[in-house]
Amino acid sequence: MVQRTTEIVVGFFMIAGLAALLFLALQVSGLSPKSAAATYTVYANFNDVGGLTPRGKVSMAGVTVGSIESISLDKNTFQAKVTMAIRSDVDTIPADSAAVIRTSGLLGEQYIDISIGGDMESLGEGDTFYSTQSAMNLERLISNFASGR
């Protein structure tokens, strides 16, 4: 009987461990089963990506619609090429929309904001943003201002 009680308590202990792992996965790290939702890939070339990082968010009107997959350097144009995965249900982004790098708050992380254009055609898989706006660089802004440009 003592053996049985021990077994039951140890069983609960193991269950508590699994529950803790589940909690860490779902509630703390926000891992959800539908995180692998269907996406399509679009590209944007920036002169300066500043502190943009992979896994950062891509948003429209403040709503997150996708994430940044990778950032690489285009060796021919010396621009940064950002690959973004946009959720497939957001398939009506006008083709002349602009990708703008913004900062959330004063010291927050940087993200890409899609500022909406007016074209009837929309961006599809593999398309590139026509116009982009690079990260605001406070030092460059000040030095431009100081040198009178």
Add this chain to the structure above:
Amino acid sequence: MDYVAGFGRRSLEVVGSLGRATQFLFGVLVGVPKPATGFPLLIKQLYSVGVLSLAIVVVSGLFIGMVLALQGYTILSDYGSEAAIGQMIALTLVRELGPVVTALLFAGRAGSALTAEIGLMKATEQLSSMEMMGVDPLRRVIAPRLWAGFIAMPILAMIFSVVGIWGGMLVGVDWLGVFEGSFWGNMQSSVDFVDDVLNGVIKSVVFGFVCAWIAVYQGYDCVPTSAGISSATTKTVVYSSLAVLGLDFVLTAVMFGDF
């Protein structure tokens, strides 16, 4: 000359002890007990090593989470970003404090008990009488305890992190008035399951293995007198703590050091 000889003797002792510990570990891991007899022994050890350590782990986790929230709030509210305490608490607990503090508590609570128990078995010649009866003490006594430590430690560390985050939420959200949505939202956007949670679990697996190994080896290798048992118990706690803190630095550098 005497000093040189003393230094040489110490070095030989250390190297010999490391060699015996490795041989011993090999013997335990190779001599896997039969499932029918080994499983009840493992359950019993899981109870005494894991379940009985639960109370101290839960209580310390709760208080550490609460203190983190309180300290984080006083600093972050200066910058108006107190909503980031969720992220701060979760990352600190999952990556560092969960595995490390649990391992230190585990060494003090369970490791010392393992050493004392095995040491006393050796001093009262229970281990040698088992050998006389043809029962391998490594399989019968040591292996279940080593495996129990190995299995229980990650579970305890995860429970520690969860309770700590809950304690942080109690202080941050319910007492200091941080908005609950941004508490969880910031946490979820900054904590990655593989990079943070799984790496923390890997850390605790390594710590559990090291703590359990040191504890059973010190007990098995102790001088079979009361003074020997007491010094072995002390050594268990000291060596486990040092090994955990040292390994933690190495593991952190490997896991999170690539900037």
